[in-house]
Amino acid sequence: MxxxxxxxxxxxxxxxxxxxxxxxxxxxxxxxxxxxxxxxxxxxxxxxxxxxxxxxxxxxxxxxxxxxxxxxxxxxxxxxxxxxxxxxxxxxxxxxxxxxxxxxxxxxxxxxxxxxxxxxxxxxxxxxxxxxxxxxxxxxxxxxxxxxxxxxxxxxxxxxxxxxxxGMRSADLERIFGDLKTWLPELLQKVVAKQQQEPCLIPQGPFNVETQRKLSLSVMKLLGFDFDGGRVDVSAHPFCGGVPEDVRITTRYNEKEFLTALLGIVHETGHARYEQNLPREWLGQPIALARSTAIHESQSLFFEMQLARGEDFLKILRPLIIKQFGEQPALEENNFIRLNQRVRPGLIRVDADEVSYPAHVMLRYEIERALIESEIDVDDIPALWNEKMHSYLGLDTVGDYRNGCMQDIHWTDGAFGYFPTYTLGAMYAAQLFNSARAAIPKLSEDITAGNLHALFHWLQQNIWRHGSRYPTDTLITNATGETLNPRYFRQHLENRYL
The missing domain is CATH 1.20.58 (Methane Monooxygenase Hydroxylase; Chain G, domain 1)
Incomplete structure (x- = not known):
């Protein structure tokens, strides 16, 4: 024996x-x-x-x-x-x-x-x-x-x-954000000035919350969300949680306008698709986890900014909206595209357009870094927040804590170091979409036809199925041929908005 x-x-x-x-x-x-x-x-x-x-x-x-x-x-x-x-x-x-x-x-x-x-x-x-x-x-x-x-x-x-x-260091962030500061403010000014000459009609509500929910479900279905392994609910702050086998995403609805909730759904669905497509054979092991926070954000921003705000996708999104809310002048095709590509600096990060969004991230990064290094204290946050909002976006938040330094949930549970990953994610998303476009010759036609299979297959093969098998630099190099290169983000913004 x-x-x-x-x-x-x-x-x-x-x-x-x-x-x-x-x-x-x-x-x-x-x-x-x-x-x-x-x-x-x-x-x-x-x-x-x-x-x-x-x-x-x-x-x-x-x-x-x-x-x-x-x-x-x-x-x-x-x-x-x-x-x-x-x-x-x-x-x-x-x-x-x-x-x-x-x-x-x-x-x-x-x-x-x-x-x-x-x-x-x-x-x-x-x-x-x-x-x-x-x-x-x-x-x-x-x-x-x-x-x-x-x-x-x-x-x-x-x-x-x-x-x-x-592996990321603040010295890397200083270099990346330092480069952003050399060209982003001028680009923002140019885009705002250009769009002032292009009037944009705003959809007129009210927009019934239950109808918005039906619209959200139809868009999630289009984006390939697996409803047998996930659900959508309402929360004070949109998020994607749960586990790969049971993904939970949330949004928040407003009867006065529907696009914020809808694009929030698209964003969180990007997170969810990544989670739902992590390597199933390795679930329960660290290798099956998402590679990093920036890679996770790259997937949500790939869906929201690269795909959903692009003209091709907006052409298939518009009929879904009209089906739920009916025709109105603001939903005319050209106006609808302008509406979704409108650049208008605002107070709220989660509602920001992709041109002004990096300013929101840099502001938070600079404050939280100083806070953790004990260069400032909690009492200094409101004044510093207002100073940087005025410097970066020309906006005032004096006394408006709700729409200023209290708007985000991240610091409440000590998630210091998270905010920079949003802009890193936006840069990775631009780089990945550029490579996907090169790999899929008829991508524009596919998207306009509502056929997103090839695009999602590319993400599955290059990002999702690898989990944490590779370091971030290796994962991105395998997918795009190079490590993080911020120039793709700049090219994307200039091509779309100028």
Missing amino acids: TSAKSPSAYEELRAIFTRLSRFDHLSAISGWDMQTMMPPGGNKARSEALAELNVLKHQILTAQKTGALLDRAQQESLNEFDRANLHEMRRQYDNAVLVPGSLVEAKSLAGARCEHAWRTQRPANDWEGFSDNLRDVVKLSREEAQIRAQAAGVSRYDALLNLYEP
Whole structure:
């Protein structure tokens, strides 16, 4: 009688990370429920439950056994996929083992309190009340950043940026954003001046919310959303959550106008398609996760900006809108295209056009970097926000916290380092769409005919199916022939708007 063969260290690790992914599943769906369905009175108990779950995950991931298995697995003979998976396991472990469980719990609870309060304090324009909660989150985020920075030998902000965009440094962002500043303000001025000579009719409502929802579902179907593995709901701030097998996206409706909600749906559907098409055979393992936050944003912005605001797609979107709301002058084809390509600097980031959007990102990056590096404090945010809004976009936010420094959800739970990935994502999206167009000779005709199969197949082959198999630079080079090149973003904006 022969004894059963003991599992290898790598096989044991796979079992551990499968278990962690199941906890992540519960955490993701519970977090979605918190933002969409949960009554306000449930916040304290839910926050405590999620904090407990986060501590448990942290204990499993950082256990001495996990570290020992990682060391042993490094010596084992593994194929390319398993080696890449092991690399991602090690990265997760290294990121987690630095931070004590007590800080994980404290940050989780502070973030939940701050986010819950934000939902009522933002509409009330209550900066004073909000800033008390935000101060706690910033304090804990600085503690985490300091621990990570000392271990990695980088700045505090770079230590947090690395959690969202592995390998990216603020020096890289300074170079990229510095280049943007040399040409974007002039481009913005030219486009605004040009469009002032092109009057644009605005659709006249009201637009029934249930009808908007039907329109959203029809557009999601056109974009290939898998309704057997996902759903759409309403929240205070649009987002894509859940897990690849059960993706949850949200939007927010306004009876006075429908395009904001609709384009929000398109954006979140881009995120959802990426999640729904991650490598199924590897689900539960780190290699099956999205490569980075910027790559995730590149998919949502590929859908929203590159595809949905392009003339070809707008020609097939318009009939779907008319079917729900009927004909009106603003929906005439040329006017409808102008409406969706209108550039008008505004206060709200999520409603911004793609020309002024990078200014919103640079503003937030500069403030959050200074905040984490302790160059400024929470009380300094409103004045600095107004100063930069005036400098970048010529807009005033004095006293308007709701539409100024309180508008985003990101800082409420300590997501410092996230904002730059939006502009990086926009640049990746432009570069990817340029390569897709070169690879699909009849792409324009396909889109106009409502045939998006070839485009989505290209994304599936070049981005979605790879998960975290490759580093970001390798993934983008394989797809486009080069690493991130911001010139494609500039070319895209100039070609579309000038």
